[in-house]
Amino acid sequence: MAGKARQHRIGAEMQRVLSELISREVRDPRVGMVTVTAVEVAPDLSVARVLFVPFGDRHPVTEVQAGLDRASGFLRGEVGRRVGLRHAPRLEFLFDETIERADRLTRLIDDAVRSDPAGDPANDPDR
Numbered sequence: 001m002a003g004k005a006r007q008h009r010i011g012a013e014m015q016r017v018l019s020e021l022i023s024r025e026v027r028d029p030r031v032g033m034v035t036v037t038a039v040e041v042a043p044d045l046s047v048a049r050v051l052f053v054p055f056g057d058r059h060p061v062t063e064v065q066a067g068l069d070r071a072s073g074f075l076r077g078e079v080g081r082r083v084g085l086r087h088a089p090r091l092e093f094l095f096d097e098t099i100e101r102a103d104r105l106t107r108l109i110d111d112a113v114r115s116d117p118a119g120d121p122a123n124d125p126d127r
Helices: 004-024 060-082 098-115
Strands: 034-041 047-054 090-095
Touching: 004 034, 047 060, 060 090, 060 098, 090 098
Parallel strands: 047 090
Antiparallel strands: 034 047
């Protein structure tokens, strides 16, 4: 079992290494430009969930994820070597929906403010 600090440190280092590897070494045309937003490592270091966001709309998320899954064996070996892990964790690639969710919430708030007459500065009686 790894301590929380070690788990976090390994996740951060894996994120840095994976970002570099994906951009420079992965040749799968489905992958393209990808941002690795986080790496969540299991307490026993057996699995690492890699959260990613594709940059641009060249390929659907499912295709990008399939390309990353296909390259996972290569990436796992390289991460193990570069991070210095005796047993590299199995990589699970997951689309990071937080940015999309935040954008959707921002749009909902903006729409609500625009449609609320009390939110219009022109209707402010103190002005």
